[in-house]
Amino acid sequence: MKVERARDYVVENLPYALNPRSIAVVGASRYPTKVGYKVIEELCRWGYKGELYPVNPRSKLVQGLPAYPTVKDIPYDVDLVFVAVPAHIVKSVLEDCVAKKVKIVVIATSAFKEIGRGELQNQLTQYCRDNQLPLIGPNLVGMGSPYLNFNCGFIPYLPIKGPVAMISQSGANLLAALGTSQKDHFGMSFFVGLGNKADVDFCEFVAYAGRDPNTKCLAIYIEGLDSPEAFVDACQHVDKPIVTIKVGGSKIGEKAAFAHTASENAGTTDEFYDEIFERAGAIRATTWQQFLDISLALGMQPTPRGDHIVMITNGGGSGLLSCDHFERCGLPLHELSEISPGLAGRIRAYMPMFGSPLNPVDISGTASPIQYKGAFTQAMRDPNVDGILGSICPTAVTDVPAVTDVVIQIHETYKHLGKPFIMECQGGEECQEAIMKLRDHGIPAYPTAEQAVNAMVALYKYGQIKRRKA
Amino acid sequence: MKVERARDYVVENLPYALNPRSIAVVGASRYPTKVGYKVIEELCRWGYKGELYPVNPRSKLVQGLPAYPTVKDIPYDVDLVFVAVPAHIVKSVLEDCVAKKVKIVVIATSAFKEIGRGELQNQLTQYCRDNQLPLIGPNLVGMGSPYLNFNCGFIPYLPIKGPVAMISQSGANLLAALGTSQKDHFGMSFFVGLGNKADVDFCEFVAYAGRDPNTKCLAIYIEGLDSPEAFVDACQHVDKPIVTIKVGGSKIGEKAAFAHTASENAGTTDEFYDEIFERAGAIRATTWQQFLDISLALGMQPTPRGDHIVMITNGGGSGLLSCDHFERCGLPLHELSEISPGLAGRIRAYMPMFGSPLNPVDISGTASPIQYKGAFTQAMRDPNVDGILGSICPTAVTDVPAVTDVVIQIHETYKHLGKPFIMECQGGEECQEAIMKLRDHGIPAYPTAEQAVNAMVALYKYGQIKRRKA
Numbered sequence: 001m002k003v004e005r006a007r008d009y010v011v012e013n014l015p016y017a018l019n020p021r022s023i024a025v026v027g028a029s030r031y032p033t034k035v036g037y038k039v040i041e042e043l044c045r046w047g048y049k050g051e052l053y054p055v056n057p058r059s060k061l062v063q064g065l066p067a068y069p070t071v072k073d074i075p076y077d078v079d080l081v082f083v084a085v086p087a088h089i090v091k092s093v094l095e096d097c098v099a100k101k102v103k104i105v106v107i108a109t110s111a112f113k114e115i116g117r118g119e120l121q122n123q124l125t126q127y128c129r130d131n132q133l134p135l136i137g138p139n140l141v142g143m144g145s146p147y148l149n150f151n152c153g154f155i156p157y158l159p160i161k162g163p164v165a166m167i168s169q170s171g172a173n174l175l176a177a178l179g180t181s182q183k184d185h186f187g188m189s190f191f192v193g194l195g196n197k198a199d200v201d202f203c204e205f206v207a208y209a210g211r212d213p214n215t216k217c218l219a220i221y222i223e224g225l226d227s228p229e230a231f232v233d234a235c236q237h238v239d240k241p242i243v244t245i246k247v248g249g250s251k252i253g254e255k256a257a258f259a260h261t262a263s264e265n266a267g268t269t270d271e272f273y274d275e276i277f278e279r280a281g282a283i284r285a286t287t288w289q290q291f292l293d294i295s296l297a298l299g300m301q302p303t304p305r306g307d308h309i310v311m312i313t314n315g316g317g318s319g320l321l322s323c324d325h326f327e328r329c330g331l332p333l334h335e336l337s338e339i340s341p342g343l344a345g346r347i348r349a350y351m352p353m354f355g356s357p358l359n360p361v362d363i364s365g366t367a368s369p370i371q372y373k374g375a376f377t378q379a380m381r382d383p384n385v386d387g388i389l390g391s392i393c394p395t396a397v398t399d400v401p402a403v404t405d406v407v408i409q410i411h412e413t414y415k416h417l418g419k420p421f422i423m424e425c426q427g428g429e430e431c432q433e434a435i436m437k438l439r440d441h442g443i444p445a446y447p448t449a450e451q452a453v454n455a456m457v458a459l460y461k462y463g464q465i466k467r468r469k470a
Numbered sequence: 471m472k473v474e475r476a477r478d479y480v481v482e483n484l485p486y487a488l489n490p491r492s493i494a495v496v497g498a499s500r501y502p503t504k505v506g507y508k509v510i511e512e513l514c515r516w517g518y519k520g521e522l523y524p525v526n527p528r529s530k531l532v533q534g535l536p537a538y539p540t541v542k543d544i545p546y547d548v549d550l551v552f553v554a555v556p557a558h559i560v561k562s563v564l565e566d567c568v569a570k571k572v573k574i575v576v577i578a579t580s581a582f583k584e585i586g587r588g589e590l591q592n593q594l595t596q597y598c599r600d601n602q603l604p605l606i607g608p609n610l611v612g613m614g615s616p617y618l619n620f621n622c623g624f625i626p627y628l629p630i631k632g633p634v635a636m637i638s639q640s641g642a643n644l645l646a647a648l649g650t651s652q653k654d655h656f657g658m659s660f661f662v663g664l665g666n667k668a669d670v671d672f673c674e675f676v677a678y679a680g681r682d683p684n685t686k687c688l689a690i691y692i693e694g695l696d697s698p699e700a701f702v703d704a705c706q707h708v709d710k711p712i713v714t715i716k717v718g719g720s721k722i723g724e725k726a727a728f729a730h731t732a733s734e735n736a737g738t739t740d741e742f743y744d745e746i747f748e749r750a751g752a753i754r755a756t757t758w759q760q761f762l763d764i765s766l767a768l769g770m771q772p773t774p775r776g777d778h779i780v781m782i783t784n785g786g787g788s789g790l791l792s793c794d795h796f797e798r799c800g801l802p803l804h805e806l807s808e809i810s811p812g813l814a815g816r817i818r819a820y821m822p823m824f825g826s827p828l829n830p831v832d833i834s835g836t837a838s839p840i841q842y843k844g845a846f847t848q849a850m851r852d853p854n855v856d857g858i859l860g861s862i863c864p865t866a867v868t869d870v871p872a873v874t875d876v877v878i879q880i881h882e883t884y885k886h887l888g889k890p891f892i893m894e895c896q897g898g899e900e901c902q903e904a905i906m907k908l909r910d911h912g913i914p915a916y917p918t919a920e921q922a923v924n925a926m927v928a929l930y931k932y933g934q935i936k937r938r939k940a
Contacts, residue, residue: 038866110824110834139824141835141865154835154866157898170787172835172863179864179898180917223790247790250797252805252829259826260786286798287920288791288896289759316730317640320693320717321758327720328756335722354580354609356729359722364580365611365624365642393642394649395611396508396624426758428627428649447650450757 001125005230006203010134014200014208016103017136018145018190020079021050023152024071024102026093027084028054028062035084035108035154037063039142046158047149051076071096082142082152083107087120090138094124098131107138108154113196113262114139121262125198134204139261140195141171146188147214153193162187163216163299165209167202169194169223169261177292185439186296189214196262201227203234210238217299218242219291220282224263228276235280236469241298241462242282245291246273281465283458290454297444297455301420303463304387307331308339309456310379311360312347314367315393318426319360321449322389329457333359340384350374365395369402373410380414380421387420389456391449392434394427404434408441420459424452471595475700476673480604484670484678486573487606488615488660490549491520493622494541494572496563497554498524498532505554505578505624507533509612516628517619521546541566552612552622553577557590560608564594568601577608578624583666583732584609591732595668604674609731610665611641616658617684623663632657633686633769635679637672639664639693639731647762655909656766659684666732671697673704680708687769688712689761690752694733698746705750706939711768711932712752715761716743751935753928760924767914767925771890773933774857777801778809779926780849781830782817784837785863788896789830791919792859799927803829810854820844835865839872843880850884850891857890859926861919862904864897874904878911890929894922 023043027036036056040063043052053076054062057069068074071081071093081102083093087109097105105128112121121138128135136143142153146161154171159181168174171193180186189212192205202225209215222244225231235242248257249270257263277284283298285291309326311333313319323333336344336359344357350371351363363375372390379385392403404425411421423438423445425431431447438445446452493513499506506526510533513522523546524532527539538544541551541563551572553563557579567575575598582591591608598605606613612623616631624641629651638644641663650656659682662675672695679685692714695701705712718727719740727733747754753768755761779796781803783789793803806814806829814827820841821827825834833845842860849855862873874895881891893908893915895901901917908915916922 033867035866042866115824156864156866168787170785170790172783172785172865173787173791173896175865176785176788176863176896176901179896179901181898183898183902221787223787247787247794250794250802252803253790253794253797255805256786256790256793256826256828256830256832259828260790260832287795288918289920313642315640315642315646316726317638317643317691317693317717318646320640320723320726320730321643321715323726324717324720324723325757327723332720333722335725354585356726358726358729360726362726362730393646394626395642395645396505396512396626397503426643426646426649428651428653431646431649432653448758450759 001198002226003201003203003230006207006234009132010200010204011207013103013134014204016079017106017143018150019148022053022077022079023050024053024055024074024078024081025084026055026071026081028056028067030059030062038154039082039084039152042151042155046151053078071100079103081105083109085109087111087117090124091127094127098133104134104136106136108140108142110139112138114259121196121198128199135199137195138198140193141174143192145190157182159188159191160185163189164295165189165212165215165218166191167194167205167209167218168221169197169263170221173221180292185436186292197226201230203227203230206231206234206238210240216240217295219295220244222246223248223257223261224265225276232276232280235282242280243285243291243295243298244277244282245285245288281469283461289451293446293451293455294458297422297459298462300442300444301422301459302418303459303466304420306386307460308384308386309333309389310336310339310385311389311391312363312375312379313360313391313393314363314365314395314398315391316362318391318393318424318449319362322453323360325450325453329453331457331460335359336361340382343378343382346378347375365393366397369399369406372403373406376410380410380417380419385419387456387459389422389424389452391424394431400430400434404437407438407443411441411443420456422452422455424449471668472696473671473673473700476677476704479602480670480674481677483573483604484674486549487576487613488620489618492523492547492549493520494523494525494544494548494551495554496525496541496551498526498537500529500532508624509552509554509622512621512625516621523548541570549573551575553579555579557581557587560594561597564597564603568603574604574606576606578610578612580609582608584729591666591668598669605669607665608668610663611644613662615660627652629658629661630655633659634765635659635682635685635688636661637664637675637679637688638691639667639733640691643691650762655906656762667696671700673697673700676701676704676708680710686710687765689765690714692716693718693727693731694735695746702746702750705752712750713755713761713765713768714747714752715755715758751939753931759921763916763921763925764928767892767929768932770912770914771892771929772888773929773936774890776856777930778854778856779803779859780806780809780855781859781861782833782845782849783830783861783863784833784835784865784868785861786832788861788863788894788919789832792923793830795920795923799923801927801930805829806831810852813848813852816848817845835863836867839869839876842873843876846880850880850887850889855889857926857929859892859894859922861894864901870900870904874907877908877913881911881913890926892922892925894919
């Protein structure tokens, strides 16, 4: 539901959504497949340290915890109320929440506006707004943070710790991202599903993420903005990179977005959203993969001062895929001789005669860790170089783990120079392991050339956005 | 070097490149880091069953095998000669090969035309053509096939068995693909690096792959075509899907392609190659990931008869990413009601009230294996449905392995209908395992929505190409 701008009382209460001292679960259940069971199970399993109050009118004990008939019956303060009861009961729960003066309410229940019950949903919105009770949802999966061991919802696992705040209207995509986090070492600061966003809006979580110390980059999956101007305003006030992906722009997608999260896209076009994101200073991704890839890079690395990017690889083919893609993305590579007069000569010392000190620099398939180290060091130290994209191809003589360690060492040594360093490592199991280790050390690393290029291009774009904002 | 068209004597001898009865390795070495050591090591390790003759003028024994001073000194017939000696010695090796009447010669040696020694390379080409000795390379990594346990080159591992013939000018990209094959279950029929392609041309391997019974799809990485017309002609005569990726089209890429494999791109544009591939009936990929993804689908699944694709998912967000991407790719989804009057009603029986029988069909995050089975069965049996894209999102209650088994069962049961079936499974480890299992059962499966859509779009495009050819 539309807001004029991020509301102070909402933003001030959002910390209770991710770090509540006490939680009541309405619809707490003894049946393991129910949301009202899962949420308690996961809170306990992941180490929630606050108070937990099951609410269930037909049980005195749920999962070993004393249960209460209603929220009002809980004899202690309650920060967050998590609601997992059928749609028609929700209104009375909200009345109890207001009476109880809870800080925030989260509604997991589905079957509101997305199936045509817009009026029912709007009544809840109005009631909460009249009473200044922030409502997240309905029709959402939950939220959490690995920094707080907080898993509150219908969520099988926490992500690993890291820089990206994931704000998603879709529950399934959010869960997929959490799985990817574990599998591909994509670190998150916190995550939240917004669902139908009947009350709490994107703009308010943007403001919250802007203040969250663990968040270095905001990644936002959008099915429809109710309040584009409030979104632009909130983003403009955040001094962190913001990545968006917007769906529902296709003819059938418009209907699907409504059926999914009651998002309204009638009358808007993809170009409309391009302009919104442009004004917001947000970088728009086209595909889900790109969305994750560039968010990670923006969360981990500084922006390049200019477009003097040097690519160093032991695979000529990887270099070619990259330089073509750089040009396709509007950031063509320059030859080393244009970037810095002596650089080609200094790098040449670290490659065989059939290598190529162009840019991409091909130190050849025979490159040793020492040659990698020499080439990276020369590029890193050269004051005319603004950023480095390195690439490891697993030839029969490449010592992938040793080169990985060289990269980590170079990154540590020269981090103070503030030059972005991105890696690509295309191949099998050992490359996947290298990617994980590099990510664990703060270096965005990817399995294909184009993904790494997309990441560097995003850093460059964000540098331009920062300069424009300054 | 240019050819007018695929030469019969070359195509007839190419089987000796992948299935030779005997191999001489010139430059066979006792030093484990040398190509001339690796090639013998890998041939033995992967189970080459033919005869192996090291050639080394300074040793009588190399890796436990009797060695000969020259190819001419080998007292037996030799099918393939693998050359790993410095560039200036290669000519005399070729003279011995001609004298010995070998079937084919493979030159791994670098430092020819790609570093400015065009004349030296051209002399070799002319000599081989005058004597009808097919030469593969120089400056290549090798070739092999998992069906023949054949690993001939500077190659750390074989791919898994499967439908895709990988023909690559780049050695490093080829090796990356082999690694991906192991890690992501991307099956190959055979693979070959072409390097500088001084003699044997793409068109000749296209003709060979067209005849190879294990090959169901050709995947071709190109840095430059010397003989575009011969390529078009060869492709037109092949009754299998062909996927290309062409690099070296950017300003700096043109130079990098020459420095890498002496490929000449001056005067050609990306549009020029678009037209070549269009005439060839080849599908051009833009990124490396897309190149692999669509090759796998084309190697595994039939083409849809029309554009009535139905997507079934338990994740609304995944459905939205997909339907937007379908439209972006020029193949918008149609609503179920347009595709088949009763289908929405029949599928509705397998979803809760908050699911959506639009298209994408959202059977909701609570979907059970039985509901998946019901929905897939309805879509598969409907004669108006041309193809199915299924998607599994790992919600807290999704039984990913059980749904995977349902998909495999449905695929087996209805394979005879000739409808393409593609899966997406986005998330963590269990999704990766599902993808592997699905691929092992002939179902192309991918970790993101857009990858799965690209695969379906490629099948649709190949259907159009086939109809045009017919």
